[in-house]
Structure formats: C-alpha cells, structure tokens
Amino acid sequence: MEPKAYSYIRFSSPEQEKGDSLRRQIQLSEEYCKQHGLILDDTLKLTDRGLSAFKGIHRTKGALGEFLRLVEEGKIPPGSVLLVENLDRLSREQILDALNQFTSIIKAGIKIVTLQDGMEYDQESINQNWAQLIISITYMARAHDESETKSKRISAVWENKRSKAGNGGEKLTAKAPAWLKLSQDRTKFILIPEAAKAIELIFRKKLAGKGAERIARELNEDPNIWEPPRTGPKKTGGWRGSYINKILRSRAVIGEFQPHKLVDGKRQPIGDPIPDYFPPVIDKELFYQVQAQLQANAEKKGNAGGRTGKVSNLFTHVIKCGLCGYPMHFINKGKPPKGGKYLVCDASRRLKTCTAKPIRYEEFEQLFFDNFEELDISQLIPG
Structure with missing residues (x-):
C-alpha cells in the first residue's frame, strides 16, 4: 500500500488567504505527491486560517493539533508524510x-517534507546526517526571532495608538457597535439615527419592566424598527434576547471604550476604559437606572447564581431545524395539559420565516435514545 501524504497549510492573517498563499501551498503539495508517487489525503482538512504559530494556538486549537492527536493515537500510520511549505508553518x-513538536512527529515514524527547499526529515536521514537537525534548529530559531521582533513592534504601535485614542486622535480600528460607523478620516464615530432610536427604545422597554426575550420579540414584530446587520455571529438576522442583554450592560452606549489585547489567544482588558471614545447613544441617567434594575433583579432570591440542578435540554447548541437549518430552542410552557416542554425553531418563533411546528421535547428525547443507544456521547462532547 502506497504511503499517504498529508498537506498542512497555515497562514496567520486573512490578507494572506486573499493573496496567493493558499493556492501556492496546495500546488506545491500536489506536485510533490505526483513526483514521488504519494496519495494526497483529502479526508483531513489540515488548514489553519488566521492562526498564529508564535503562541502555539494552531497546535492547541487548530487543525495541526488535530493531526498531532491522530499521530499520538496511532491513526496516522508510520511511513506517512507531512507536507509543509516551510518549517515556520x-x-x-x-x-x-x-x-519538541518537530522530533515527536518524526519519532512517530512520520516524514516531514518542506516543499520550498525540498528538505526531507525522518529518523533515518537525521541519524545518518545529524547536521540536518542543526539546520532545522536554525530555521526554527530564526522563525521565532522574526515573530518575536514583529510582536514587539506591533505591541509598541498599538500602545501608541491606545495612548492617543482618548485625546481625539485616530480611532484604534473601524470596529464599533452596530449603531455607529467610522468617519472617512477615521477621527470620529457617527451615530446611525435609526439604530440609535432602536437602542434607546430597548432601554426604555427594559425600564418599563420588560424582559430581554419579550423586548426582542416586540422589536422583531415591528417592521419599522432597525435591526442588527446580518454579519458575524448574528447572520440569522433579527433581534435576540442574548444581544439585548449584551447591549443593556454595555458601557459603549454612554461612550466608553475598553481596550483589549490577546494574551495566549484570549482577549483581556488592558488599561482603563476610555471615556467619550464613542458618541453616547443614550443619556447616563437612563443607563444607570437600568443598571440598578438589573442589579436588583440579580439579587432576588433564586436569581443570583448560575445554573444548578438537572439539565432541562440535553441538546443545547446541537439540534437544528430540518426545514431551515436555524437552531432549535427549548421552551417550557408550564405544566400539562395546557403547557409542556417543546423544541421550537428559532426562525419560526422569532422571525416568522419558517413553517416548522414545535416538537414535544419528551417525545424527541425518548425517540433519540431509543434509536441511538450505541452512540458514544463522549465523542461529541469531550470531557
């Protein structure tokens, strides 16, 4: 049986994907396999888009981490070939x-090939020519030094931007809350009037005692109310209770901006909030009245902590509507016979764009376990 080759492709920025990086790396892999009689595996999608190799994010969260796990479990057989453009990928x-990562792959019997210079690294080649290992170490050291220098330079640039951001200077990025847009000279954000009206309405409704889900429903039912653009995590469109709650707690509505930076792949606040960075969309008195109401609600008995007790819905974030593909949400309408627990299509419930009917939760749960008794849940939800 001919050995398999696995092509690992990585680029750390979206700009590289728009350019020639992806096509070039794919072409190099295909040409190498043709020349050496290898079968290029197409079952594993070993591509890490926008993941940096400087902090090892691609190894812990990306496709490379999945490949390394399969190697460790013996599911990638010895004799296989890992194709990369350069060692810095x-x-x-x-x-x-x-x-350590480099040698662990080789000791598992996997050959590493760097396509740009044609170097082949495996146990036999390194044992016969130890200078090859010295060359690889040189490449790795240079790659780290380059990334460290770049990281320090970028950090200094952003630190300078942050220091000027609160003094009327150029804004840090064009990214802003959905009710704002950046001016052409990048010195100020401009309120979108119809969006600003919707944000103020959300706070007024909350102050009147309405919950986030009810507010979302009322906004979705009014065709004259502005709704968030269909981008990012809100591609399904319309208002959601979770987004309403996020807005109600966001100090951006009164103009504050909290800078963040990535630390080990996680966003963390850095420095003090910058006042008057955004134009306020509501007055501070309304904002703090709502904050006091939210705090009072949180302190009510039985409403101050996180979820405890048994789980109501075993299929949270898993089940989707078979008609439109939108998520199915768990709804508890109280005790039978008038009430009951249901799984309801989000598009049907919020947007009225799907004709899917509610499904009784207990019936679906029973049907699921009757027909999937051999399913290993741990494979779907590790840990």
Whole structure:
C-alpha cells in the first residue's frame, strides 16, 4: 500500500488567504505527491486560517493539533508524510517547544517534507546526517526571532495608538457597535439615527419592566424598527434576547471604550476604559437606572447564581431545524395539559420565516435514545 501524504497549510492573517498563499501551498503539495508517487489525503482538512504559530494556538486549537492527536493515537500510520511549505508553518514558538513538536512527529515514524527547499526529515536521514537537525534548529530559531521582533513592534504601535485614542486622535480600528460607523478620516464615530432610536427604545422597554426575550420579540414584530446587520455571529438576522442583554450592560452606549489585547489567544482588558471614545447613544441617567434594575433583579432570591440542578435540554447548541437549518430552542410552557416542554425553531418563533411546528421535547428525547443507544456521547462532547 502506497504511503499517504498529508498537506498542512497555515497562514496567520486573512490578507494572506486573499493573496496567493493558499493556492501556492496546495500546488506545491500536489506536485510533490505526483513526483514521488504519494496519495494526497483529502479526508483531513489540515488548514489553519488566521492562526498564529508564535503562541502555539494552531497546535492547541487548530487543525495541526488535530493531526498531532491522530499521530499520538496511532491513526496516522508510520511511513506517512507531512507536507509543509516551510518549517515556520509548523511552529514559530520558542526553540525547545518547536523542536519538541518537530522530533515527536518524526519519532512517530512520520516524514516531514518542506516543499520550498525540498528538505526531507525522518529518523533515518537525521541519524545518518545529524547536521540536518542543526539546520532545522536554525530555521526554527530564526522563525521565532522574526515573530518575536514583529510582536514587539506591533505591541509598541498599538500602545501608541491606545495612548492617543482618548485625546481625539485616530480611532484604534473601524470596529464599533452596530449603531455607529467610522468617519472617512477615521477621527470620529457617527451615530446611525435609526439604530440609535432602536437602542434607546430597548432601554426604555427594559425600564418599563420588560424582559430581554419579550423586548426582542416586540422589536422583531415591528417592521419599522432597525435591526442588527446580518454579519458575524448574528447572520440569522433579527433581534435576540442574548444581544439585548449584551447591549443593556454595555458601557459603549454612554461612550466608553475598553481596550483589549490577546494574551495566549484570549482577549483581556488592558488599561482603563476610555471615556467619550464613542458618541453616547443614550443619556447616563437612563443607563444607570437600568443598571440598578438589573442589579436588583440579580439579587432576588433564586436569581443570583448560575445554573444548578438537572439539565432541562440535553441538546443545547446541537439540534437544528430540518426545514431551515436555524437552531432549535427549548421552551417550557408550564405544566400539562395546557403547557409542556417543546423544541421550537428559532426562525419560526422569532422571525416568522419558517413553517416548522414545535416538537414535544419528551417525545424527541425518548425517540433519540431509543434509536441511538450505541452512540458514544463522549465523542461529541469531550470531557
């Protein structure tokens, strides 16, 4: 049986994907396999888009991490070939971390091929020519040094931008709350009038005692009310209770901006909030009245902590509507016979764009376990 080759492709920025990086790396892999009689595996999608190798995010969260796990479990057989454009695609971490990853792949019987220079690394080649290992270490050290220098330079630029952002200087990025847009000279944000009206209405409704889900429903039912653009996590469109809650707690509505930066792949606040960074969309008195109401609700008995007790819905974030593909939400309408627990299509409930009928939760749960008794849940939800 001919050995399989696996092509690992990585680029750290969206700009590289728009350019020639993806096509070039795919073409190099295909040409190498043709020349060496290898079968290029097309079952594993070993592509990490927008993941940096400097902090090892691609190894812990990306496609490379999945490949390394399969190697460790013996599901990638010895004799297989891992194709990469350069060693810096595999890692830009500190030299010992990069070297440990490199040697662990080779010791598992996997050959590493760098397509740009045609170098082939495996146990036999390194044992016969140890200088090859020295060359690889040099490449890894250089890749880390380049990334570290770039990281320091970018950090200094952003630190300078943050220091000027609160003094009327150029805004940090064009990214802003949905009710704002950036001016052409990038010095100020401009309120979108219809969006600003919707935000103020949300706060007025909340102050009147309405819950987030009810507010979302009322906004969705009014065709004259502005709704969030269908981008990012809100591609389904319309208002959601979760987004309403986020807005109600956001200090951006009174003009504040909290800078963040990535630390080990996670966004963390940095420095103090910047006042008057955004134009306020509501007055502070209304904002703080709502905050006091939210705090009072949170302190009510039985409403101050997180979820406890048994889980109501076993299929949270898993089940979707078979007609439109929107998520199915768990709705508890109280005790039977008038009430009951249901799974309801989100598009049908919020947007009225789907004709799917509610499904009784207990019936679906029973049907699921009757027909999927051999399913290993741990494969779907690790840990």
